Structure formats: C-alpha cells, structure tokens
Amino acid sequence: MDFFELIRDRRSVRSYRGTKLDPSKIALIMEAVRAAPSAGNLQSYRVAVVEEPKLKNGLVQAAGGQQFLGSAPALLVFFADLERSAARYGDRGRALFAIQDATVAAAYAQLAVAALGLAACWVGAFSDDDVARVLAAPPGFRPVAMLSIGNAAEAPRRPARRRIEALFKHGRLKP
Numbered sequence: 001m002d003f004f005e006l007i008r009d010r011r012s013v014r015s016y017r018g019t020k021l022d023p024s025k026i027a028l029i030m031e032a033v034r035a036a037p038s039a040g041n042l043q044s045y046r047v048a049v050v051e052e053p054k055l056k057n058g059l060v061q062a063a064g065g066q067q068f069l070g071s072a073p074a075l076l077v078f079f080a081d082l083e084r085s086a087a088r089y090g091d092r093g094r095a096l097f098a099i100q101d102a103t104v105a106a107a108y109a110q111l112a113v114a115a116l117g118l119a120a121c122w123v124g125a126f127s128d129d130d131v132a133r134v135l136a137a138p139p140g141f142r143p144v145a146m147l148s149i150g151n152a153a154e155a156p157r158r159p160a161r162r163r164i165e166a167l168f169k170h171g172r173l174k175p
C-alpha cells in the first residue's frame, strides 16, 4: 500500500479477533522499531512484549480498566531508559530525549503494525507506577506508551482532524 494511504487509513482499533500473533510479524515490528531515529543514536528505550494473560490483566488494571487491552494478542509497552540518555545528555536526556526516543519507537511500531495488515491502539492513560510494577521495570525506566496489537475485529470510521491552518504556521507562531 502507498505510504500516504497507509498513514491516512490507519485507525485505532480496540477490538481484536484471534489469540496469537505470527512471531515473524512481531519480528518485523521489532526491526522497524530498531530503525527509528533516536537522540545520539543511543536508542534510550526498552520494549516489553506482553502476551501472558496474567501480565495483560495487570496492565488492564494499570490502564484504569481499559478492557480491550486484555483481548489483544500482544501488548508492546515502551519504556524510556532515562539514565541511558542522561549519561550523555544530562537533564535534557532524562527529561526529553529518552521520552522522545521511546515515543518515536512506538510511532514506528504503530505504522509497522498497519503495514503488516494488523491493527493497534496507542494507550497512554495509565499509572506509570502500576505499569512499572506489573512489568518489574528497573529504576530509571519510565513507561511512555502501550500498543495493543492484533487482527482487527472492527473498522472504526476516520475521526475528524483539525484544519491544516490550525496546525501549521509559516515562520513565527505569533506575529
């Protein structure tokens, strides 16, 4: 599929069919994530691949009861590796670059999922502490985003976007 059509037609899907993902597809998603840009090429993130029902249920709770997460065959949880970036970039690495690295990684994964004909939903509404506890994250690893991944069992309509003029300005934002 054309890249721009892929971006336009990708939707957040919150209902899935089937219970297992083809491991070769997960491997392709991992390769796409690895190709993402990162500050200083440090790749200051780590991704938990979660397929075990008990862990998924823990993440449902950590995400305020968003039940669809439990029905997805796999969840990818993107952590910023704060100290890895801070070791080179100090506070800016800890507060910004590591978060951006993990966010870009998640965005690449989301598009790779779409390119593979699978569906995903980005989830950001969760308790950092609870996600870190469920996945036994070491200190300095902050959860930034989750992606539920599976075969779509719904076809959501395209939601409206803000106008281009509201999002882009030539030159300064304010005269």
Ligand SMILES: Cc1cc2nc3c(=O)[nH]c(=O)nc-3n(C[C@H](O)[C@H](O)[C@H](O)COP(=O)(O)O)c2cc1C
Pocket (backbone or CB within 6 Å): 010, 011, 012, 013, 014, 066, 121, 122, 123, 124, 125, 126, 156, 159
């Ligand atoms: C930072 C971020 C946080 C989000 N958090 C959630 C979430 O917690 N639960 C959820 O169902 N969707 C979540 N979404 C998905 C958005 O609701 C969705 O992207 C938006 O409504 C646009 O729909 P679309 O992805 O189909 O274009 C999140 C998306 C982003 C980028």
